[in-house]
Amino acid sequence: MNFRMTLAAVVACLAIAQLAGCGAEAPTQDTVEPLTDVAPRPEIYAGFALAADLGIYTDGQREMIALLIEASEIIDDLFWQQTWGPNPSQWLASIDDDDARLFAAQNYGPWDRLDRQRPFIEGAGAKPLGANLYPADMTREEFEFAYLPGKADRYSLVRRNARGELILVPYHVAYAQELKALAQLLRSAADLAESADFATYLKLRASALLSDNYQLSDLFWMDVKDNEIDIIIGPIETGEDRLFGYRGVYESVLVLKDLDWSARLAILADMLPELQAELPVPAEYKQQFPGSDADLNAYDVIYYAGSGNVGVKAMELSLPNDDQVQLQKGARRLLLRNAMRAKFETILEPVADVLIDDTQRQHVNFDAFFSIKMFHEVAHGLGVQDTINGKGTVRDALRDMASTVEEGKADALGLYMIRVLSEAGELDELDRQDCYVTALAAALHAIRDGAGGAQGMANVVRFNDFVDSGAFVRDPDSGRYRVDFERIEAAIEGLARRLLMLQGDGAYEEAVRLTSVRGVVSAQLRADLERVAEKNIPIDITFNQGLAYLGLE
Ligand SMILES: [Zn+2]
Known part of the structure; x- marks a missing residue:
């Protein structure tokens, strides 16, 4: 390989990585609702201040941020109305x-x-499956049999008319007053925006909120590139609708972009082919070219509102959700760096304190954690999208196993790339051993969190695979884990190769076999994780945020 770059620069190349959907954190399983009351437990959320130095921005930009926070407060109120x-x-x-x-x-x-x-x-009783998006007394059957054109619509409430019949009330009608104020704030913010494109986006978004037609603003947003301040705002995710998963709920995420990394992007845009050439597989498995229809950047969040501010907080966002926009423009991935740091410090480090061998604890650090996440994203853009034996796309061939294999590939291949770039002398700032031990701690943390979803399963498979190959070692006396630095790189390369080839072969049966053999949390590990549970380490984070934290009061 013939290139020279810093870690930050590598990170920049992510923006061109073509990204298969990363499993967002697995949602809490909603099984049958037990009606036993539980005790309130605010301590499961560790507080984290969303502070930022806005000194680099002009007065106008700071004023704009204040308006966008005010808009976000309205979003918060709308979400309350929708959920409760x-x-x-x-x-x-x-x-x-x-x-x-x-x-x-x-x-x-x-x-x-x-x-x-x-x-x-x-x-309080059980939470209605449809939150406050449907009438509380409505059954699934009543809705299914009702004549309601557009009933699966994302942007309407289901209510009853005076005769008790089900009707749809569009959000822009139901929340007309709030949305009018919200749109006015976005337009005022647009007047202050230094980026003309961002100003246009804000105006388009204001119109979208007033009409429930978001596509134009979503399309336009994909091309807004020169803004340092960005906001995700509107009814976006549908998880709050546990009845049908149709209806979107309001959220807002206000972010500051790291322009440094974005500027390096242009120089590094041609790096993916070189990385592709270094994949540890026979030539026929690396002949396809990585795509480039998604972009990825790092941000710091300065305000979360509405559905973005509940439960397990996102460390990354992938938007927009509109399929047609994705087909035309791809997707945009936002890595939320300060949210990642918050979780690293308040949750992952305490887990490492309990489960990582004393001799290696110093290797667990945030730079390594962030790098692992970054290279995971790059790795999604490498390998093959189509099988090499005529079985069609990897996704089709691997069916329900596709996401687990893809996430597992991205994990293993991301670590492999750290080694390749280090050996080429390109990652002087980054210690490989730190990355490996931090990856071990991150896997333990993720498994403790529950092996839900594709990413969870991928973690368990990798963990067991590395234990079997002697790369992850448990000390029987202390019950703590360490990395065998002599063995880890062979283990990483072996797993990366296996998963890349499994994808190229479209080997569904093998994927099933792999997850059934290696996808089980052992009794031993379960007992070790139990020691973490006893420490009452927070499960997630909650944000202390607002004007005061940004020096705007
Ligand atoms: Zn992923």
């Missing part, structure tokens, strides 16, 4: 117990989002 009901502040004030009040604010209602939505306030 009106007048949340009045309701919160009526809760006597401090813990319960705080936990209710964190959960946007009286149900514990990280414990199967169980109620923690007496008399």
Whole structure:
């Protein structure tokens, strides 16, 4: 290989990586709703301040940020209405117990989002599957049999008319007053925007909020590249609708972009082919060229509102969700660096304190953690998209195994690339051993979190594979884990090769075999993770945020 770059520069090349969908964090499983009340437990969320130095921005830009926070506060209120009901502040004030009040604010209602939505306030009862998006007394059957053109629409409430019949009320009608104020704030912010494109986006978004037609603003957003300040705003995710998964709920995520990395992108745009050439597989498995229809950048979040601010907080976003926009423009991936750091410091490090061997604990650090995440994303853009034996696309051939294999490939190949670039002398700032031990800690943390979803399964498979090959070693006396630096690189290369070839071959049966043999958390590991549970380490983070944290008050 003939290139020279810093870690930050490598990270920049991510933007051209073609990204298969990374499993977002697995949602909490909603099984049958047990009606036993649980105790409020605000301590499961570690507080983290969304502070930033806005000194580099002009007065106008700071004023714009303040307006966008004001807009986000309206979004927060709309989400409350969608998930629970009106007048949340009045309701919160009526809760006597401090813990319960705080936990209710964190959960946007009286149900514990990280414990199967169980109620923690007496008399709350079960959370309606349709939240406040459908009438509470409506059954699934009634909705399915009702004549309601556009009933699967993302942007309407289901309500009853005076005769008790189901009707659809578009969001822009139901929330007309709030949305009018919101749109006005976005337009005022647009007047202050230094990027003309961002100003246009804000205006298009204001119109979208008032009409429930988001496609034009989504399309336009994909081409807005020169803005340092960005905002994701609108009814986007549909997870709150546990009844049908149709209806979007409002959220807002206000972010600051790292322009340094974006500027390096142009220089590094041609790096993916070189990385592709270095893949540890026979030539026929690396003849396809990585795509380039997605971009990836790192951001710091300065404000979360609405559905973005509940439960397990995202460390990355992939948008927009609109299939047609994705077909035309690809997707954009946002890595939320300060959210990652928050989780690293408050959750992953304490897990490492319990489970990583004393002699290697110093290798677990944030730079390594961030790099692993980054290279995982790059790795999604490498390998093959089509099988090499005429079985069609990898995704079609591997069916329900496709995501697990793809996530596993990205994990293993990401670590492999760190080695390749280090050996080429390109990653002086980054210690490979740090990356390997941090990857071990991250795997333990992820498995402790529950092996849900494709990413969870991929973690278990990799962990077991590396234990079997002697790359991850458990000390029987301390019950702690370490990396065998003599063996880890062969293990990484072996797993990366196996998964890359499995994809190229479209070997569905082998994927099933791999996950059934290696995808099981052993009793030994379960017992070790139990020691973490005893430490009461937070499960996720909650944000202290607003004007005061940004020096805007
Ligand atoms: Zn991924």
